[in-house]
Amino acid sequence: MNFTTFRTTVSLSVLTVAAIMGGCTNGNHPSPFVNDSFRPDDEARNVDNIFAQQRANGAREDGTLYSQHFTNGKLNSLGYQKLSAMAYGPETGKLAIFLDVPKGDAYETAHDSVAKALARGGIAEDAYTITAGANPGVSAPAEPGLAALAAQHAGSAAPAAGGMTAAK
DSSP states (O other): HHHHHHHHHHHHHHHHHHHHOOOOSSSSOOOOTOOOOOTTTSSSSHHHHHHHHHHHHHHHHHHHGGGGEEEETTHHHHHHHHHHHOOOOOOOOOOEEEEESSSTTTHHHHHHHHHEEEEEETTTTEEEEEEEEEEEGGGGSSSSHHHHHHHHHHHHOOOOGGGGGGOO
């Protein structure tokens, strides 16, 4: 191999490597790795909005504030979180709030605390109801489910809760 052939081979190799590394762009296309969909932490994302709406749906479905949501009769941070979750999103009718706290002064103080918090949040008195006791619409008796579970463990096909038959 003479020097001219060697120099030509090296030159072609360098040009080939440069072309491969540089690509065939004319510089008008941005790199696909620039701003690779990492948004600032304080910017809302679609998944955050979906989570907030699901949280609100669950809080509204339950609708009950228990004694752990109050400290000395006033809403604590846990109570504020649940109440704000219940009030989140578009209005879908009257907001039903149940207070499952002991009757008497504790109930009256809790009732006043919730009413004041809702008023501070801009919710009118006619947009919500506050009822004593737990929400009766979210509980179910355990007896049918326990009977179906016992029947399933025994190997028989007894009717389960809702009239369905347990699998063998």
